[in-house]
Amino acid sequence: MKELPHSSAGSAGSNVYAQLKQQIVNLELVPGTTLSEKEMSVAFQVSRTPVRESFVRLAQEGLLIVLPQRGTKVSLIDPDLVEEARFMREQLERAVIRLACQSYPEKHLAALERNLELQQESLRLHDGRAMFELDEEFHRILFEGCRKLGTWSVIQQMNAHLNRSRVLWLKTDPHWEHLYDQHRQMFDAVRMQDGDRADRMMQEHLTLSIANLSVLKEKFPDFFVTAQ
Amino acid sequence: MKELPHSSAGSAGSNVYAQLKQQIVNLELVPGTTLSEKEMSVAFQVSRTPVRESFVRLAQEGLLIVLPQRGTKVSLIDPDLVEEARFMREQLERAVIRLACQSYPEKHLAALERNLELQQESLRLHDGRAMFELDEEFHRILFEGCRKLGTWSVIQQMNAHLNRSRVLWLKTDPHWEHLYDQHRQMFDAVRMQDGDRADRMMQEHLTLSIANLSVLKEKFPDFFVTAQ
DNA sequence: ACTACCATACTTGTATGGTAGTATGGAACT
DNA sequence: AGTTCCATACTACCATACAAGTATGGTAGT
Incomplete structure (x- = not known):
C-alpha cells in the first residue's frame, strides 16, 4: 500500500490513538458518540487491528467505554x-x-x-x-x-x-x-x-x-x- | 468502584492481562525477562491477538517495554x-x-x-x-x-x-x-x-x-x- | 585472520475472515 | 392493536496469515 505522508510518524496504531485522543479531549468527538472499529478503520484508512489497539488504550484511560458485542462510545464527562x-x-x-x-x-x-x-x-x-x-x-x-x-x-x-x-x-x-x-x-x-x-x-x-x-x-x- | 468493562474477567485478553500483571508485580516474571507474543500465546493457549492486547495495556503502565520488531521485555525497576x-x-x-x-x-x-x-x-x-x-x-x-x-x-x-x-x-x-x-x-x-x-x-x-x-x-x- | 555479505530465524506490526453475542425491524400470531 | 418470534445486520472478539524490520550465524571473498 502507498505510504501516506502524514502517517509516517510511529506505528499506525499509535497514530490512531493520538488522533482519536486529541479529538476526544478537544470535544470534536462529542461525549456519548458511538464509534466502531470498522467505522474508524475506513476513516483512518487502516485495518481494524490498529484501531482496536487504540480503543484498548483509550478505554484504559476511561475516554472510551467498550461494551462487548454491543459497541464503543466516547465516555460522558463524570x-x-x-x-x-x-x-x-x-x-x-x-x-x-x-x-x-x-x-x-x-x-x-x-x-x-x-x-x-x-x-x-x-x-x-x-x-x-x-x-x-x-x-x-x-x-x-x-x-x-x-x-x-x-x-x-x-x-x-x-x-x-x-x-x-x-x-x-x-x-x-x-x-x-x-x-x-x-x-x-x-x-x-x-x-x-x-x-x-x-x-x-x-x-x-x-x-x-x-x-x-x-x-x-x-x-x-x-x-x-x-x-x- | 465503577468497573471498566475491559478490566472485568471474561474476555481472553483481560485474563491474560490480569495474570501477566500479577506475575510481573509479584516478580515471578523477573525484571528484564524477554517475552514474546508468540511465546505467551502458546503458554496461555490463546492466539496472539489477546496477548498483544494485554501487552499494549501493560506497556502503557510501564511494566512492559515493547521494542518494535525486536522484542518485548519486563521493565526494570526504576x-x-x-x-x-x-x-x-x-x-x-x-x-x-x-x-x-x-x-x-x-x-x-x-x-x-x-x-x-x-x-x-x-x-x-x-x-x-x-x-x-x-x-x-x-x-x-x-x-x-x-x-x-x-x-x-x-x-x-x-x-x-x-x-x-x-x-x-x-x-x-x-x-x-x-x-x-x-x-x-x-x-x-x-x-x-x-x-x-x-x-x-x-x-x-x-x-x-x-x-x-x-x-x-x-x-x-x-x-x-x-x-x- | 578479517571483513562484507546474505540466508534464516526470530520479533512486532498489520490485514482479514470467521465466531458469538446483541439490537432491531418486520412478519406472524393472538 | 398488541405481543411474540425470528431473520438480519450490526458489534466486539478472536484466530490466522502475511508483511516488514532486526539479530545472528555461516560463508565467500579479500
Whole structure:
C-alpha cells in the first residue's frame, strides 16, 4: 500500500490513538458518540487491528467505554471524576511547587520565564488555543524542574477528563488574563523561594480553575453523566 | 468502584492481562525477562491477538517495554520512579486522611476496623502475603470512604513499580508489626478526628516504607535500572 | 585472520475472515 | 392493536496469515 505522508510518524496504531485522543479531549468527538472499529478503520484508512489497539488504550484511560458485542462510545464527562482530578492536581502541584521553592534549576527557571513571555504574547493575540497549551506547559516545566515528570504523566491521564471540561469552559468564559497573573506570581514566588506564597497561589489557581462545573452541566447537559 | 468493562474477567485478553500483571508485580516474571507474543500465546493457549492486547495495556503502565520488531521485555525497576510513586502516595494519602478526619462514613470506619482485625490475625500466622493485601486494602478503604476511588486507581498504576520493590523488601525484612501499629494509630486518629496526628502518622508510614531502596539495589542489582 | 555479505530465524506490526453475542425491524400470531 | 418470534445486520472478539524490520550465524571473498 502507498505510504501516506502524514502517517509516517510511529506505528499506525499509535497514530490512531493520538488522533482519536486529541479529538476526544478537544470535544470534536462529542461525549456519548458511538464509534466502531470498522467505522474508524475506513476513516483512518487502516485495518481494524490498529484501531482496536487504540480503543484498548483509550478505554484504559476511561475516554472510551467498550461494551462487548454491543459497541464503543466516547465516555460522558463524570463530574465526580473531574473534581477528583482537580483534587489530585491540587495536592500534587502544591507539593511540587513547594519543592521548587527549595531548589530549582536555573535552566528550568529560564524556561518558565520564556513560557510566560509566550503567554503574554498569546494573550495579546487573544489566542485561546495557544494559551491552553502554554498553561499546560507551564505546569509541566514545574514538574520537570523538580524531577517529577513521572508524576506529571500520571496526572495527565486523569487530566483527560478535567481537560474536557476545561475545553468547555474555554468556550464560555476564559479568564486568561487572571490565569496569566497567577502564573506570573507563582513564578516570582519560586524565584524568591517563598514556599508559602507559592503554595497559596497554586491552591487558588487550581481551585478556581474549574469553579463552576454546574454551569457547564446546565449549558451542555448531554455531555455529562447524570445518575451516579 | 465503577468497573471498566475491559478490566472485568471474561474476555481472553483481560485474563491474560490480569495474570501477566500479577506475575510481573509479584516478580515471578523477573525484571528484564524477554517475552514474546508468540511465546505467551502458546503458554496461555490463546492466539496472539489477546496477548498483544494485554501487552499494549501493560506497556502503557510501564511494566512492559515493547521494542518494535525486536522484542518485548519486563521493565526494570526504576528507583526514580519508585521514589516518585512514594512521593505521590505520600501527598495524596496525607490529603485524603485529613479529609477522612473531617468526615468519614461509619460504614467504612467499620470496614477499617475489620481489616485491622484481619491484619492482626495474619500477623499471628506470619502470613506476609495476606498482610500485603490487607495493607493495600486498608489504604483503599480510606480512599473509598472519602469518595476518592478514582484517585486511588490512578495511584495504583504508578504503584505497580512501587509494589515490585515492596515485594523485594518483603523477601528481606518485613516489619509487619510496625506497619500494623501505624495502621492502628491512623485508624484511631481518623476516629478521633485528629487530622494533624493522622497526617503525621501517614507521612511517617509512607516515608519509612521504602527507606532502604539502596539495600535492595545492592541485593538484587539485576532488577534495577542503573543509568538513567 | 578479517571483513562484507546474505540466508534464516526470530520479533512486532498489520490485514482479514470467521465466531458469538446483541439490537432491531418486520412478519406472524393472538 | 398488541405481543411474540425470528431473520438480519450490526458489534466486539478472536484466530490466522502475511508483511516488514532486526539479530545472528555461516560463508565467500579479500
